[in-house]
Amino acid sequence: MSHLWINGQNCNATDGALYDIHSPANGRVIGQAAAASVADIEKAIASAEAAFVIWSNKTAYERETIMRGATAQVRTQAEEIGRLMALEQGKPWSQATGEVHGACDMIDYYASEAPRIEGTLPPTEKSSFRSWVTHHPVGVCAGITPWNYPAAMGTRKIAPALAFGNAVIWKPANLTPASAVELTKIIAKQDIPPGLFNLVMGSGGSIGQALVESPGVDAISFTGSVPVGKGIAASAIGNLTKLQMEMGSKNALAVMEDADLDLAVTVALGGAFGGSGQKCTASSRLVVHADVNDEFTGRLVAGAKAMKVGHALAEGTQIGPVVSAGQLQANLDNIALGASEGATLLCGGERVDQPTEGYYMSPAVFADTTNDMQINREELFAPATSVIKVSGYEEALSVVNDTNFGLTSGIVTRDLARATHFRQNARTGCVMVNLPTAGTDYHVPFGGRGDSSYGPREQGSYAAEFYTTVKTAYVAAGSPK
Numbered sequence: 001m002s003h004l005w006i007n008g009q010n011c012n013a014t015d016g017a018l019y020d021i022h023s024p025a026n027g028r029v030i031g032q033a034a035a036a037s038v039a040d041i042e043k044a045i046a047s048a049e050a051a052f053v054i055w056s057n058k059t060a061y062e063r064e065t066i067m068r069g070a071t072a073q074v075r076t077q078a079e080e081i082g083r084l085m086a087l088e089q090g091k092p093w094s095q096a097t098g099e100v101h102g103a104c105d106m107i108d109y110y111a112s113e114a115p116r117i118e119g120t121l122p123p124t125e126k127s128s129f130r131s132w133v134t135h136h137p138v139g140v141c142a143g144i145t146p147w148n149y150p151a152a153m154g155t156r157k158i159a160p161a162l163a164f165g166n167a168v169i170w171k172p173a174n175l176t177p178a179s180a181v182e183l184t185k186i187i188a189k190q191d192i193p194p195g196l197f198n199l200v201m202g203s204g205g206s207i208g209q210a211l212v213e214s215p216g217v218d219a220i221s222f223t224g225s226v227p228v229g230k231g232i233a234a235s236a237i238g239n240l241t242k243l244q245m246e247m248g249s250k251n252a253l254a255v256m257e258d259a260d261l262d263l264a265v266t267v268a269l270g271g272a273f274g275g276s277g278q279k280c281t282a283s284s285r286l287v288v289h290a291d292v293n294d295e296f297t298g299r300l301v302a303g304a305k306a307m308k309v310g311h312a313l314a315e316g317t318q319i320g321p322v323v324s325a326g327q328l329q330a331n332l333d334n335i336a337l338g339a340s341e342g343a344t345l346l347c348g349g350e351r352v353d354q355p356t357e358g359y360y361m362s363p364a365v366f367a368d369t370t371n372d373m374q375i376n377r378e379e380l381f382a383p384a385t386s387v388i389k390v391s392g393y394e395e396a397l398s399v400v401n402d403t404n405f406g407l408t409s410g411i412v413t414r415d416l417a418r419a420t421h422f423r424q425n426a427r428t429g430c431v432m433v434n435l436p437t438a439g440t441d442y443h444v445p446f447g448g449r450g451d452s453s454y455g456p457r458e459q460g461s462y463a464a465e466f467y468t469t470v471k472t473a474y475v476a477a478g479s480p481k
């Protein structure tokens with residue numbers, strides 16, 4: 001049973017509401033979670049407001065020490081939390097455990113950042129006064145996260161928020177509450193004021209909406225789909241709430257005629273099918289030079305067919321089940337859509353039978369696609385990718401940039417000048433050279449352009465822009481210090 005965590009306490013929803021947690025590996029109910037009501041959200045906000053006053057007055061060293069205590073404990077339970085995540089989300093256990101360790105790295109990184117926040121003492125126009133520019137916490141921060149990286153997406157918001165002195169209300173995706181609850185139990189039991197860290201599960205459309213409409217929330221960091229993000233932005237603007245949003249994408253990997261094809265195939269397989277393709281950074285468009293198109297595509301298909309689809313806990317699984325029955329159906333519908341648009345399905349795109357009756361799908365490769373097809377315009381969030389054949393580098397770059405999104409892009413080439421040109425001219429927030437489009441370090445900024453992102457960047461020292469507010473003080477010379 002997964003409980004809410006409000007005002008320092010593990011609790012049921014006020015009205016006692018529960019919902020079932022299903023495993024994508026077999027479709028069965030594997031637990032229940034409390035479904036918060038709007039009254040619970042109000043309690044969480046009130047307790048966070050009170051706790052903020054205490055936490056924001058702690059020294060940065062105190063916050064750092066407390067955060068490090070949390071990670072030390074999470075690491076000892078990484079396998080156990082990873083197992084829960086694998087069961088509720090479907091990703092292979094080893095990857096889920098790796099994600100939990102990555103979440104710890106993120107918290108440790110921001111623990112170190114807490115005392116690094118600095119102000120400035122700029123020169124002044126007149127000698128009769130001095131001025132100081134200092135950073136201050138924002139207040140109550142809501143973190144709203146998706147199901148694909150339950151631990152990573154949560155800690156990407158929780159860690160900088162706490163480090164810079166804010167209170168947190170975490171609303172994880174309804175599909176993946178259990179791993180969030182385990183992380184919360186550890187974080188919320190540290191020596192922090194009650195209400196500093198709250199966890200509320202429940203329907204995004206109901207309690208998530210109540211959270212984003214509340215004037216008690218000072219900042220909202222959202223990761224999820226574009227339509228939900230746009231709705232949240234429209235709701236939050238009524239209170240002029242600070243916003244940070246990371247959303248979907250339609251990332252392209254360009255494979256040039258001079259590419260090392262072994263590398264290109266490895267990079268494309270990892271980028272397209274890692275995480276069952278359920279990544280905002282997935283390589284869902286492969287823009288391939290005509291000279292190597294046939295060879296690259298042939299090797300890609302062979303690689304995709306060799307990937308092992310299976311249960312998240314089974315040894316050797318590379319592609320786990322997709323997250324839900326609804327996601328599987330949407331994926332199969334998109335495969336049919338591609339065929340109806342004239343794309344050739346070279347492999348995969350089918351439901352796979354496994355010993356347990358879960359939501360398994362074979363990795364799909366489409367050929368003969370053009371960039372204006374719907375399958376190449378909209379995010380599929382599936383183990384599926386499209387090959388788009390181009391005649392040269394200029395055309396490749398133009399196809400890569402022809403999208404409403406702009407999170408990541410990549411190129412595989414041996415030509416330094418071309419790689420440099422691509423790095424400078426790809427209209428995405430992240431650019432990869434001879435690497436998969438997926439993958440990110442926690443100490444550098446992460447985010448995109450267009451429909452992919454809105455507001456200040458996440459990660460690295462850039463996160464301070466969102467989780468702090470700047471104050472400029474003018475003080476007359478000779479005033480008491």
Ligand code: NDP
Pocket residue numbers: 144145146147148149153171172173174175202203204205206207208209210212223224225226228229231232246247248249279280379381407452
């Ligand atoms: P959704 O947009 O459906 O949901 C994201 C979160 O928002 C969930 O917690 C959801 O709750 C909540 N939510 C839904 N409606 C509202 C609302 N009206 N008010 C407040 N909260 C709401 O995304 P998914 O969970 O399906 O995740 C997949 C998406 O996330 C993809 O588009 C993917 O690209 C994107 N993503 C982007 C990343 C990035 O960094 N750019 C990283 C990872 C994923 P509930 O679960 O209850 O519906």
